[in-house]
Amino acid sequence: MAVYTEVTDEALRTFLAAYPLGELVAFRGIAEGVENSNYALKTGSGDFVLTLYEKRVDPVELPWFLGLMEHLAAQGLRCPQPVKARDGVALRELAGRPAAICTFLPGVWPRRVRPAHAAPLGEALGRLHAASAGFHAVRPNGLGPSAWGPLLDRCRAGGDAVQPGLIAELDGKLAAILAAWPATGALPVGQIHADLFPDNVFFLDGPDGRPVVSGLIDFYFACTDLLAYDIAVCLNAWAFEPDGAYNVTRAHALLAAYQRVRPLTAAEAAALPVLCRGAAMRFLLTRLYDWMATPPGALVTRKDPLEYLAKLRFFAAAEGSAALGL
Amino acid sequence: MAVYTEVTDEALRTFLAAYPLGELVAFRGIAEGVENSNYALKTGSGDFVLTLYEKRVDPVELPWFLGLMEHLAAQGLRCPQPVKARDGVALRELAGRPAAICTFLPGVWPRRVRPAHAAPLGEALGRLHAASAGFHAVRPNGLGPSAWGPLLDRCRAGGDAVQPGLIAELDGKLAAILAAWPATGALPVGQIHADLFPDNVFFLDGPDGRPVVSGLIDFYFACTDLLAYDIAVCLNAWAFEPDGAYNVTRAHALLAAYQRVRPLTAAEAAALPVLCRGAAMRFLLTRLYDWMATPPGALVTRKDPLEYLAKLRFFAAAEGSAALGL
Known part of the structure; x- marks a missing residue:
């Protein structure tokens, strides 16, 4: 609420x-x-x-x-x-x-993501990055890679109660992500939304009945960071089926539509898997922290951190950007 | 939410x-x-x-x-x-x-009740009762006097933990209310809203800047019962100051405006105090039940039942309808 x-x-x-x-x-x-x-x-x-x-x-x-x-x-x-x-x-x-x-923005956010949402979303994200190019003030990402270690430390005491062995697994995966993270300057940087989940994207039906993005909302996690990291957030948020399967067709449609607006550099394409693992880690850690801080009886929806553990494992096992739909 | x-x-x-x-x-x-x-x-x-x-x-x-x-x-x-x-x-x-x-109804419900709300509310309640006269289907009041005893019984085990001595006090006051409750046929019956709290009444500014009722909402407690009981609910909901004081001027404005639409019978005027005690008992009991059923850590607003204990005590001590603003 x-x-x-x-x-x-x-x-x-x-x-x-x-x-x-x-x-x-x-x-x-x-x-x-x-x-x-x-x-x-x-x-x-x-x-x-x-x-x-x-x-x-x-x-x-x-x-x-x-x-x-x-x-x-x-x-x-x-x-x-x-x-x-x-x-x-x-x-x-x-x-x-x-x-x-x-x-006020017209439109309805999709309670259930359909394949037809992927291309308009990818295009809207590309336009967002293109449009933000002229905005130069910098806001560091407070939930970027340097925040993940301290966040994991704050979950250390109670994390294994959520799932046995969780903290050790996250320690290992976080070390691998940080070791593979792109060096400063290696990828294009700009203003990113950083939280472009379905409830932040409004759609309306276009003239042909296909969904058209009518607006993007809730820019209060926006920050200055790797543009391709925003794509990784979207793949986490939009490319998985409710049963946890990665829908590579949908991911491909999202990526292809994005690239029609802003083609990825070779370095960005190569970095996509680690960026996806990083984005999964970010949402896993904030959800885990909120989960542990929220009493079980509370009548507020706790978002399941283990959903992101499954996504993190998927991205950790994925071999190359092609497996992600690029 | x-x-x-x-x-x-x-x-x-x-x-x-x-x-x-x-x-x-x-x-x-x-x-x-x-x-x-x-x-x-x-x-x-x-x-x-x-x-x-x-x-x-x-x-x-x-x-x-x-x-x-x-x-x-x-x-x-x-x-x-x-x-x-x-x-x-x-x-x-x-x-x-x-x-x-x-x-859709235009208007804004008053987060803080002002004296100027009382007369338009009273008039709107009168109009509601007048307009409902042609609707003849009966829906008994599921939270009327016959429900209060069973509801109190369901609070019996844990009620004194909310306030020591609470259940004995409510037993005594409920018996007195039921003994003094108007006999069937003694007061006019019709369709009542039965829950006309501030969040169910929308106001807009009239041409002179004074609030005008723009709509009544949420009829899902409405039922067929004593018309004057609806007034008693409104006095409970609108006539008390945030510090618990009964604002007799505001109550008078409400009652006078109501009577300009539908004058009360002598029997209704005489019964107003017990109807007010009954309405206080009804909201006290449902709040007490919800309070006991809601875990203390839950992030949902529990409405304080003791607010209505204070109102019940006020109405129990009030001497006659004049003390209530009639």
Whole structure:
């Protein structure tokens, strides 16, 4: 669920008075997203999304996120565009939290991924990377390779209770990933989404009935990192069947569509397997940490870290980029 | 949070194909309501709310609820109006659940109740009772006086752990309430909302800046019972300050506005204190039961039953209807 902070109607009215958006028509909490509080906001000017930034987002980083979204939208990418108040400022405060209003994006995120989603997703990711080229401010990836060792250490005490032998296996696999990780400068770097899971990609039906990407949302893990690592995240998030099988056809469609926008360098193509292992490790570790920190009786969905152990093992055993669909 | 059942986009498309609502534009879970799964649905025809009915609602009773809402909307009351598919049927199935699409209502529910809300609320409640007069199907109140004894029995074992002496106090107060409860036929009966808390009442600013009720929602506790009991529920839900003080001015405004639409009979006026005690008992008991059934570590909001013990004690000590604002 995604409403952690309640907003009184007086506070909302005062907040909205700073914007040229017309009268308030509706205001409903949205049950999606896990980091922030999101409200569907309707005014005389149309539909918007109001986000209150919660604890996990560092307020100091918000101008970077909003700046990136503004830049991408100006390049024609369909993503939430921060709406400026009359004084030109988009990042404000509401109910004691940093808050911003963004444009509403049409579309529906796929609860079940179909093969037809792969090509439009790959193309959208390619366009995202192309559009971000002119945005030069750097935000290091706080959940990149240098974070994985410390994260694994924080899971060390209780990890084997989740699955016997887990920590030793992760120690071995992490050492192999870090040893094979591309050297600085070897692969193109740019702004990446870093969390492009199905719930962050909206689709609509195109004229031929095939899905078309109508928007990308939730840029609050975005950072400056290897562009091809973003592809690896997407292969983790989109290329596996519900039964755990890697769908190489779907992966190929995603990769081919991406490369029609931005062809991979030879070094990127060669690095794809280790990048996929790294991405699997990243989501395994954050899920494992959250799993151990969440009481079993809690009525919040705990995402199963072992799903990513299976993906990590698959990528560790895969022989070369061709096996991944490249 | 209020999305218990996920809907795949294929299932949603098939479901929507039965309606003359145009193409799907957006579909987002709403983080409000606690009984059912609610989605904000936008199509080429406008905004709607799609509800999937979860376990706590008996599917056999859904035609009654939808029929009441349809009747009330036809009488001009602003409430969700069930939308019929091309075959004339509003109650359908989606993702293995009974499901219905209703019209979208503008407005914002008050996170903090202000004195200015009381009169429009009272008037809206009066209009609801007036509009429901032509709807004759009976639905007994499953959480009425005859349910309170059994509910208290189910809390008997663990109730004193919530507050020492609680069960003995409730035994005594319940016996007094039931002994003083109006005899059958003594008070006017009709269709009541039975759960008209602030999150079920939407307001918008009127032309003079004062709040105007723009809609009443969530009729899934509605039933056939004493009309004045619905007023008693509203006094419990709207007349207390956050510090627990009964705001008699606000209660008076609510009651006066109600009576401008439907004057109370002398018997109703005399019965108001015991009806208020009964309503406090009803919400105390269901909250107490839910409190005991919810593990303390669970990340779901448990509503404090003792808030209603304080209200029950206030109403038990109040001397006559005048002390309640009548």
